[in-house]
Amino acid sequence: MIAKTRHILCIFIVALFFDALPLHAQQKFTLSGYLRDATSGETLIGANIIVEGTGKGTVTNNYGFYSMTLPEGEYTILFSYIGYETIRRKVQLDQKVRLNLQLQVKSIEADEIEIKGQREDKNVESTDMGRVDVPVEKIKTLPVVFGEPDILKTIQLLPGVQSAGEGNAGFYVRGGGPDQNLVLLDEAVVYNTGHLFGFFSVFNADALKNTTLIKGGMPANYGGRLSSVVDITMKEGNNKQFKGSGGIGTIASRLTVEGPLVKDKGSFMISGRRTYIDILLRPFIQGSSFEGTGYYFYDLNAKANYKFSDKDRLYLSGYFGRDVFSFSSASRQFKMNIPWGNSTGTLRWNHLFSDNLFMNVSAVYNDYNFEIGAQQDNFDFVMYSGVRDWNLKTDFTWFPHMQHTVKFGLDYTYHTFIPSSASASAGDTLLLPDDPNKKYAHEAALYALDEFEVTDRLKFNVGVRVPFFQQVGPYTEYEYDHLGRPTDSVVYGAGEPVQFYWGVEPRISGRYRFNRQSSVKASYTFTNQFIHLVANSGTTLPTDIWVPSSARVRPQRGAQYALGYYHNFDDNTYETSLEVFYRDMQNQIEFRDGYVPAANRDIERDFVFGEGRAYGAEVFIKKKYGKFNGWMGYTLSWTTRQFDDLNDGEPFPATYDRRHDLSVVTMYNLNKRWTFGGTFVFATGQATTLPFSRYLVDGVVTGDYGSRNSFRMRPYHRLDLSATLKPKKEKKFNSSWTFSIYNVYSRMNPYFIYFETEGDPLTDLTVTAKEVALFPIIPSVTWNFEF
């Protein structure tokens, strides 16, 4: 593998060198600048800058910055972004030119008469594979359960991405587990993405600007996860005027306030959301055994930025969210309080060293905490777990030449892992826990990549990432006897190395363009994952515990090969693609048979290790323009796992295995007032493990399970519809109504299967299988407003 990497590095260096040669022959100048929304001043991410007549161009980065270096001359440059009016600008390039532009949001009427020949063809042109940008504003008219727009549920409608279950924001990408998705919010890792057991994601759509999903061909500037990257950016805030927006929904309400700190120089945004499930449910649970139960969640997003000069800009952003579940028994002295949630904080500094060298430095803090507190009589119990990161990173983007975009950087994180630790007291006696065995680790990575256009037809993105991981003390490593009692230990002091891993990760993708409408792409991605989450269930739970690699837990390693054909029709109105992929995953982790969750036990002792494999094909058809737009995605895939210690060593279907997965998403803009949306999903039934036989223990019916995931539930399918009404615009206050119907034909999709026994186990027992469906038809109304 090292030889392969060396080979790739050679190509990279040689290509840069040869491309640099003509620099001496002809004078070149750089055109650079920022693209923003004309109304709010928000930077535009992934906007296109194209040199008319050549097809050559670039895109803005995550901060709205672009740069391209061209030979001296006069050019017509097109600046375009979907949903915005294209700007055509003549540029005389006889010196370096800084061009900051503001794009106007396009009206619906304008969309219909869009000038042909200007529409972006990024999916055919770029080397990206399996990359989808989802502007958050676009998802707000899609139908959703309980009327809560949710970015993670929207990306589940893309091919290769599967829902973790009914109404769930958790997702699996191309046969990988939920821990193999790197979810970033303004560069901070979000470890637990779900509220209320994943029924809602922690991302409040009002506070977000853009989401990028990369499910294959992960470029070298991302790493640390095997399956995918979901890179979410928060809104910066309107830097021209104070604005407010919000929504009142069926179960939650939102409010966002934004405005300039100093006009055109700095802005802020603050957004909050809270549920009132607890209040709504109270009448239903009164008198039931759930009386005394409370649950709510809330989120707070905040961001501020300030432009010190044309070269320096500072961003500060943060997220804080909590779920709180409480239970108190009215009839007895039992109380339980369970808060959990994420917090993140990101400080970023953008600096332009020159017109073609952009730098971003970020300092990031993030944590996830979970706690249970319970009291009964004189007995007190507290359990907590979590993960905390301090992260520093620097990313450079260098635009040395029209044919090259070079990115390089380094990334360092200090992790603290708090396993499930419990302490309890009975009266005055403190029942001390074992050593909670916190774990600490350094994780770092260096990377470099070059996206270079070899010819008009051939383009490569070649990169390499070199990650390092070191578990450090304080740590006590135990040896155990056959009864699981510690017999010997090695004590590591603070900062003392315990275990070290590193890797070389080649990343390469290439595109060959047949013509303006079609191209073929291929990619190879190798990744290491040093931190792991092993879930005892198919969904993400607040009790999920992240653990680092250690002497026993080796890094997960994965290779992904992908090949795709891309074709656009009707002047890029329709985008289509067919991608096939194959993934090979080493050191996959599951819980051993007979695992029972327990506090104060080093969870890695309950792990077993094996291999994973996934392969399949994805078809994507998208209509981007017109009154009627949307997409259709279909995935055919196989996902298996093989563990020597599970299922008698035989391969078994992973929980994430879905043979067929289809999503159809449509939107129809009838007129200025009405927009309609519809989604249809179909997926092969979930694989699950059922008992094949029963026996008695202590007179109680006990199941003996058959082979792992050998049973399929019925297929899942569902149709959702929505209608958004925008009443006539007013000067200072606008509002809209979104009517949504989830599960229109009330399909009783299986959520889980359980068995009911009746009668005496010895004489007349009957066993019935029951299938539980979670959500029947659910209508909802959300009122959104802006002022």
Place this chain on the structure above:
Amino acid sequence: MMPTSHTYPLLIVGIVLCFTACERDITVELPQPETKIVVEGRIEVDLPPVVILTKNIPYFAAINRDEMLDTLFVRDAEVYVSDGEQTVQLVEYIQEVGEGIETIVYTDPNLLSPSIRGAPKKTYQLTVIKGSDTLRSTTYLPARKPLDSLWYRQPEEDVDDELVTLMCRYADPDTLGDYIRYFTFRNPPTYDPNTTDCVPAYINIIGSFKPGYIFDDRYYNGQTFDFPLDRGQQIDEPVDLDTYGYFLKGDTIVVKWCAIPKAHFDFWETWEYSVIGFENPFSAPTRIESNIENGLGIWGGYACDCHSLVVPE
């Protein structure tokens, strides 16, 4: 003993479910299972070994009452227990457990003067031969670890003034790896409150003790502490939150407090989790850790002490 992380998702799911969910009966096609012999064997201090042999049946199989003994129980098996010095072959008895309901138990041929009685700190091998199948297992009787004392307290929220909380003091030995399983019995017909001997209690009231919890001293190794001891009840009995765990005024309470070896603890822990977790949609199925080679179930040693308390009216 304490709320565990797997109990509260049930509460939340319950809330969501009672709000929206719907359920229906379905037919599940399952493959024909391989027949396995299930051992429920125990050996207690001063008592002869007792082994019940049953077998698994297809998950949805119906029971015909007349053929129940042959459908569920394993008859005519050779069952041997050895303490390393001598070996005894257990014999098959038919035992009446309810009106017209019989079960089969293998135990010592001479119950009044058994050849092998359980003794602390000794190891016992079990061998079961049935047709071509041979099942083997070994268990161990740890030292007895009696409770210090029992008393009761009136719960503050008991407005009817009827309930009592049973309290106990336990001094855990200073070595890690002490496992306990306890049982309780309300109002036994005969019991001498001045003894901690479980033998007469066992003989007179077999099967009447209800299982309580299991304890692992990882959380409290070497400590002496007071805590409430819930009234035992079968795991599949419905829970009434108003009375769960309490005893009543006027009760005579017997607590059977048994030290068990680790494999025995692991069986009950995984079994409880498997049975409780069964209706928890979030949990993956837990495989029950059996110590029976070539079969299912448990061959477990118990070193028990019986403690009693009379709660006045």
